[in-house]
Amino acid sequence: MNLILIFIAAAVTNNFVLTYFLGICPFIGVSNRLESAFGMGMATTFVMTLAATVTWLINHYLLIPLHIEFLEYVTFILTIASLVQLVEMFIRKTSPELYRALGIYLPLITTNCAILGLTLFVVLRNYAFLEAVIFGFGAGVGFTLALVVMAGIREELEFADVPKPLKGTGITLIIAGLLALAFMGFGGLISS
Amino acid sequence: MILTATLTMVGLGAFFAIVLAIASQKLKVTEDPKIEELSEALPRLNCGACGFPSCHEFAKAVVEGKDIDTTCRVGGESAAEAISKITGVRKTAAKKIAVVFCGAREGDKTKKAVYKGVATCRSSNIISTGAMNCAYGCLGFGDCMRACPFGAIVMEDGLPKIDPEKCVACGKCVSACPRGIIELLPFDTDNLVVAACRSRDPGSVVRKNCRVGCIACKICERLSGGVFYVEDNHSKLKTERMEEKVDWDQIIKKCPTKTIVKIK
Structure with missing residues (x-):
């Protein structure tokens, strides 16, 4: 039960993008086409789940026994960067189309604050191993959800008559705000 | 404390380096060597005059034989030579x-x-x-x-x-x-x-x-x-x-x- 709650909380009620406002850069940058948004979401989910898993292991079997918890930021960033490299190679090999569509945003997953935030949340909330993995996966799903919803809206928006000063990023940020408001409605789903 | 911290970081860094090195061998992407060759002959300024975002992309399209305008306005003689080797047609762009x-x-x-x-x-x-x-x-x-x-x-x-x-x-x-x-x-x-x-x-x-x-x-x-x-x-x-x-x-x-x- 607890695991399900963690998953739903990470994916919907405490959505990383729309409630914590983490990872806004790819959220704005890659959300103009549904296909690449989904690809980006998948890549980030993969990295998030792996990052949560690996950093949990590093934290519990290396940093805590050796009493060097202060290294948590540095090691986590190192881990995330390496994982992103791995994902990049993997995507380049398996799907050159997706690789080109994601472009610069793929290496930018490295500096996606949602992922570093995730690994730090895991430490902060004292999650057990399985909880951490589910939390990472849930956060990734939430990120994908936000990205895909946004991309869907933006694709429709292509045909809308947007006032000139709001074209592009302006209207995107306004939609992001409205989406965040809508996601606040999920707040009552879990009371904690 | 400093020693443990240093050793941990070195160890972790080395570990990830090895993993990545192995992965880069396993997941190597093989590209047509002609693309690299042609790409070398192009000016590599990525100016976009040909309609491609980079010289590399242009070289790729030429090698793959896509139906495009295969002239590089910037490269001059050397680029035209390299392109003609692949396409078999000698074209110079109208100035x-x-x-x-x-x-x-x-x-x-x-x-x-x-x-x-x-x-x-x-x-x-x-x-x-x-x-x-x-x-x-x-x-x-x-x-x-x-x-x-x-x-x-x-x-x-x-x-x-x-x-x-x-x-x-x-x-x-x-x-x-x-x-x-x-x-x-x-x-x-x-x-x-x-x-x-x-x-x-x-x-x-x-x-x-x-x-x-x-x-x-x-x-x-x-x-x-x-x-x-x-x-x-x-x-x-x-x-x-x-x-x-x-x-x-x-x-x-x-x-x-x-x-x-x-x-x-």
Whole structure:
């Protein structure tokens, strides 16, 4: 039960993008086409789940026994960067189309604050191993959800008559705000 | 403590390095060596004149035999040679040049305000279409000069001067100009004479705004037999009729506002 709650909380009620406002850069940058948004979401989910898993292991079997918890930021960033490299190679090999569509945003997953935030949340909330993995996966799903919803809206928006000063990023940020408001409605789903 | 911390970091770093090294071997992407070879021969400036975001992308499209214009305007002989090796067809691009459709230097144009904002054309243009009275002419802050990857543009008396030797018609300046007064014109004709003004204001207004603005008097239209024609209150050049025998010098001399200039 607890695991399900963690998953739903990470994916919907405490959505990383729309409630914590983490990872806004790819959220704005890659959300103009549904296909690449989904690809980006998948890549980030993969990295998030792996990052949560690996950093949990590093934290519990290396940093805590050796009493060097202060290294948590540095090691986590190192881990995330390496994982992103791995994902990049993997995507380049398996799907050159997706690789080109994601472009610069793929290496930018490295500096996606949602992922570093995730690994730090895991430490902060004292999650057990399985909880951490589910939390990472849930956060990734939430990120994908936000990205895909946004991309869907933006694709429709292509045909809308947007006032000139709001074209592009302006209207995107306004939609992001409205989406965040809508996601606040999920707040009552879990009371904690 | 320091030792543990250092050793941990070194250990972790080494571990990830090894994992990545193995992965890069396992997941190596094999690319046609021709692409790399051709890519080497291209100028590698990623100027985008061919319509591809980078020289590498262009090389890839050429090698894959896609139906595209396989000319590199920038690369010159060496690039043409390398491309012809792959396509089997020797093509050289028609020489084009960027032309600025405004001839007003500092002092030629009257101003309505003093602009002290960010010194770029783009920002100046946003504030009620710039500090000068003419809403169509060159703003003179040199956005085109900064956009040019080849250093072909220098600013002289508040007007860009384009070096035909260096200009490869990549079109960077065309999109950099907020006024949209830079255009790519064919340069392999004998003469290139243009009416350097894009003002849509009626002649009476142009007279007040600018010393060299086109007042749409139609003298050039008459003298050139229609190679120049007046539309939207300014004279335009029919580029497809540029090769015709026209007394260009006469037109330049007769233009009352000296709007018509000789590029070549």
